[in-house]
Amino acid sequence: MDILLQQIINGLTTGSVYAIVALGYTMVYGVIQLINFAHGEVVMIGAMVAFSVIMAVVGMGLPLPPVVIVLGGVLAAIPVCMAIGYLLERVAYRPLRHAPRLAPLITAIGMSIVLQHLALLIWGRDPRAFPQIMENTSHAIGGAAISSVQIAIILLSVAMMAGLTWFVYRTKFGIAIRATAEDVRVAALMGVDANRVIAVTFVIAAALGAVAGVMVGTYYGIAHYTMGFILGLKAFSAAVLGGIGNLAGAMLGGILLGLVEALGAGYIGEFTDLCQWPVARDLLAERCMADGHVVLFGSNYQDVFAFLVLILVLVFRPSGLLGERVSERA
Amino acid sequence: MNFSVKALSLSVAAALLMMGCGKNEEAPKPAATAPVAPAATVVKIGHVGPLTGGIAHLGKDNENGARLAAEEANAAGIRIGGAPVTFEVIGEDDQGDPKVGNTVAQKLVDAKVVGVVGHLNSGVSIPASAIYNQAGIPMISGSSTNPALTEQGFAGVFRVVGRDDQQGPAVANYLVATYQPKTVAVIDDATAYGEGLANEVEKTLKAAGVTVLPREKGTDKTADWKAILTKIKGKQPDAVFYGGMDATGGPLLKQARELKLAAVFSFGDGACTDKMAELAGAAAEGLICSQAGIPVQAAGKSFTDAYKAKFGIDPILYAPFTYDSTKLLIAAMQKADSADPAKYLPALKAIDFTGASGTIRFDEKGDRKDAEMTIFTLKDAKITPLAIIKGGKSLTLDEYAALVAPPAAK
Amino acid sequence: MNRKTIGFILVALALLALPLVLTQVGTAWVRIANLAILFVFLSLGLNIVVGMAGLLDLGYIAFYAVGAYVWALLASPHFGLHLPFWVILPVGALCACVAGAVLGAPTLRLRGDYLAIVTLGFGEIVRIFMNNLSAPFNITNGPKGITRIDGFSVGGLDFRATDTFLGIDFTGPAKYYYVLLLLLLGVIIVNLRLQKSRIGRAWVAIREDEVAAKAAGINTRNVKLLAFAMGASFGGIAGGMFAAMQGFVSPESFILHESIMVLAMVVLGGMGNVWGVIAGALLLSFVPEFLRYTVEPVQKALFGHLLVEPEVLRMLIFGAALVLTMRFRPAGLWPEARHQKEMGEMKEADA
DSSP states (O other), X not given: OHHHHHHHHHHHHHHHHHHHHHHHHHHHHHHHSOOOTXXXXXXXXXXXXXXHHHHHHHHHTOOOOHXXXXXXXXXXXXXXXXXXXXXXXXXXXXXXXXXXXHHHHHHHHHHHHHHHHHHHHHHOSSOEEOOOOSOOOEEEETTEEEEHHHHHHHHHHHHHHHHHHHHHHHSHHHHHHHHHHHOHHHHHHTTOOHHHHHHHHHHHHHXXXXXXXXXXXXXXXXXXXXXXXXXXXXXXXXXXXXXXTOHHHHHHHHHHHHHHHHHHHHHHHHHTBGGGSHHHHHHTHHHHHHHSOOBSSOXXXXXXXXXXXXXXXXXXXXXXXXXXXXOTTO | OXXXXXXXXXXXXXXXXXXXXXXXXXXXXXXXXXXXXXXXXXXXXEEEEOOSSTTHHHHHHHHHHHHHHHHHHHHTTOEETTEEEEEEEEEEEOTTOHHHHHHHHHHHHHTTOSEEEOOSSXXXXXXXXXXXXXXXXXXXXXXXXXXXXXXXXXXTEEESSOOHHHHHHHHHHHHHHHHOOSEEEEEEOSSHHHHHHHHHHHHHHHHTTOEEOOOEEOOTTOOOOHHHHHHHHHHOOSEEEEESOHHHHHHHHHHHHHTTOOSEEEEOGGGOSTHXXXXXXGGGTTOEEEEESOOHHHHOHHHHHHHHHHHSSOOOSSHXXXXXXXXXXXXXXXXXXXXXXXXXXHHHHTOOEEETTEEEOBOTTSSXXXXXXXXXXXXXXXXXXXXXXXXTEEEOHHHHHHHHHHHHHO | OOHHHHHHHHHHHHHHHHHHHHHHHOHHHHHHHHHHHHHHHHHHHHIIIIIISOOOOSOTHHHHHXXXXXXXXXXXXXXXXXXXXXXXXXXXXXXXXXXXXXXHGGGTTOOHHHHHHHHHHHHHHHHHHHHHTTSSSOSSOGGGOBOSOOOOEETTEESSSOEEETTEXXXXXXXXXXXXXXXXXXXXXXXXXXHXXXXXXXHHHHHHOHHHHHHTTOOHHHHHHHHHHHHHHHHHHHHHHHHHHHSOBOGGGGOHHHHHXXXXXXXXXXXXXXXXXXXXXXXHHHHHHHHHHHHHHHHHXXXXXXXXXXXXXXXXXXXXXXHHHHHHOTTOSSOOXXXXXXXXXOOOOOO
16 A cells, blocks of 8 residues: 555656646647647756756855755756747747748757757766755655655646646736637737747746756756656657646646556556466466566556557547547648 | 760760779778888777767767777887887767667778777677678777677677676675575666676576566666656565666665665666766665776776876776777787787787786687676765675685786786 | 650669769768668658658657568577568568558547657557567567678578679678669659559648548548558568668667657658658768768867867757758758648648
8 A cells, every 4th residue: 555655656746747847848839839849958958057056056065055055056947948948939930930830840859959969068978966955854654755855846836837827817928828829810910929929938838847857857866968858758748648738738647647657667567467367377387486477567668558548548539638629620 | 866875875984984993992902901011000999889878978988998098008109010100099979879880880990990999888789790790800898798799709809898697696696695685676777788787687696596576677768766666665675686877777776765765776887886976875875786897996096097187087987998908909919010900819819918907818709708896885975896706706805906916016 | 865864874873883982982881871771761651651641650660660670580590580581571561561550540530749649659669569578578689689680682692791793892781782772763663653643642632631531532541541551561671671781670779769860851851752852861861971970070170179079069060950951941852842831731820
């Protein structure tokens, strides 16, 4: 029981990180119906900038509480990522807004390669270790352990989700964003500056990415110039799972993906141990005797399991869990 | 008609051109055997490793080792065939990808290198070795530990690092002898290196009567090990072995301690670096890990100092091995008094050389004879040798020093 | 004979002479040319799915992997099988074709980005299986890959060794070049015929407007499945040749990055247009290699020392080139004349 609870806590934490990154994908997609392929790199740069700032502050030896230092890292990473988000929009997306749909995908891939290698130049090839300054106390709940960092990540992502929802649904600018998402031309006729709205959307997505980057960095204690790709891929899957373009969907998709991964890694091995099935056990008697187990699919199939869930969901709900039914021509 | 005549004459001309090319091709052939000219000759040695991608830092480390060796040889003013020679290291990037590895291998062959140091990954070394073998160019890998590399029957393929099936048993036996674990969890990163080493460890553990839990696997990019570790925790193993690199091993160890997994953690050479202390923090203290070869502390003081002086950083992992590989090639050329691969290959096979990683002799397959293995622990954020395993015996650092002292004095 | 014929003969001769010329520069270039041809192969296969039928596929490399592993398993000491190429290549194509249909069937209802992520997932699933099917039962030999794969050979002629014919040395890579060229010719002809055929027009109709296509009496389900299966079988053949050429396959060669590269080739060259796709594939295969050879000397000449490491600069230039090309030729370098716009409808943003 405590193992299951622990897996759920693990999944929730990872899922919260996915969710924040997924929000970035979904925001951009909602407005221009394009995938910001370079979003993962923005997250990576967020982690790297925070790493540099935290290292510098720790190096100075100021008597600051750890939380303040980490916050300093976040505050430094956000503007840098916002600038990159803006740059991405101007270079890779705006000039191609009327181009065929796949063209911006390629420019985004190009930008992603450029950003990754710029990061390599600045931060080097070594994996960078985040200094372990946060007192990572663990709290016991029901036989499982949850660390302060995990609690912080889960709470922060919920807070960010709530803030973003408030922004999109309750502020004037949020209305402009939704209008643009609905129909760029009509929004423009209503006096919305579409270019500005789209640019701001990219910038907000990038700011979320920066926070996610710092979360990942402090949680795993590591940052590397190639880390953005996998994270981006997972988050993108999460966004699609929840229904891309839908804020709540991104959150749901992220958490769900995190849980599926954790439970998949934790339990598929148990269920596919051939030695517990009568016929297979007889066929493999010798190996079952020697090893005690012949596991068909172990934790190595974690990602397969996650992708299969994604595919299954999409087969039955082609627009994701919370996605609107797209018209036949979308 | 008119046109067709034109076309015909063109095609004849093109055909002649082709023949011409074919003839020209014969000319550079003899040059393939590097000439021993009286003037200062440049002898090219290739180095290959991944210089981009996830383990690019290790690739660069390897290349630095090779460059340092060549530079020292140049400073020493080595003469081959009576003429002064300069060694030039041609560094290539194989991106850790076998396909790119084959292309750059061919590029080195075209560049007429007389020997190759590399590649880093076994998965890249194995296919590339076929190309060097065909071109008659010896290659020495300083870090490919997969047994298959030297099992192909290629005459010019060597390695100065111990094989997985030497290292795996060494670390597993140490674990069994020191901690008497009843249950061990084995994890790997699903790469040729990690899985290969983990398999050898598992084999040895089972032979010693230890219960081994079903294998768990991440990837060489996994940052989140919590799900796997939680599952393992439920089985309460006494020890854990991870076959993989430091970039993934560090987070693994850190997260294990966060989950209050109390087992002894052990790693192979890929995660036997000081970087582990940086990546896992206090959790890294007391880990057990193995390296193929003797510890740099035991032999390579001059190497470590020279490396640091030149590159401004400490060697990370395999640099002593690529440094030695390069020195071996040069020593064999000196001995044979020729930079012609065909001529110095016998000298390389028969070499007896003491370098930064200890004494190197090759067996008939091209593996390092009697390769020493060292077991380390991490103490005060530095990996510290615990025992050197030589010929099945476990020696302390001092005992080893006493053992090798006479030949070293000579 | 007219000018066109002469042009063809000249191109043909140039292509025939190419490996011999490249050998002079370095055999590495012949290998690069061979890999480039394989990528042309892949791009043409993907062009059927993405360019013609408008189905965004991000997992295309999986079919290449299937082809490569079929060759590796049927012609290597791994299982002790050594079947001839005329058995393996068709089997490889067939397996890839079936895999294509398996992918296609559940994804028929999906559009655009949803389809993209499912195909991406499919590609990853195939790779993960290949990487892990070494335990508990060893099928693919896992991450270690399969070594000592038989090369291509026809009636005792080994395509790995160097042979001398008419006083000219033909190295292994050069011989493979001719085989690949021959196969490529076949693929190009099939593609050109497809483009003009009934099926080809049905694909374009689906790409432009699936509802209208359905209304016009096209069996969209079968036609879409056919696109997946056909594109996949080209990938399968290319994979088989890759295994034969390299003598070694491992799952590392079939990562997502490769799918993205092939897609970039198709889009950059000009989706839907066979010649554009070929140009895109050649360009993206050769440019990084060309940079590999030039970046270091150029920097040394300009600054006297290395300012930025060549590998890094190479990738930076490559990334920037992708951005700039699409910026100035958004429909690709050589777009399809008939349809400048492609899959899905174009979002007509503001007027």
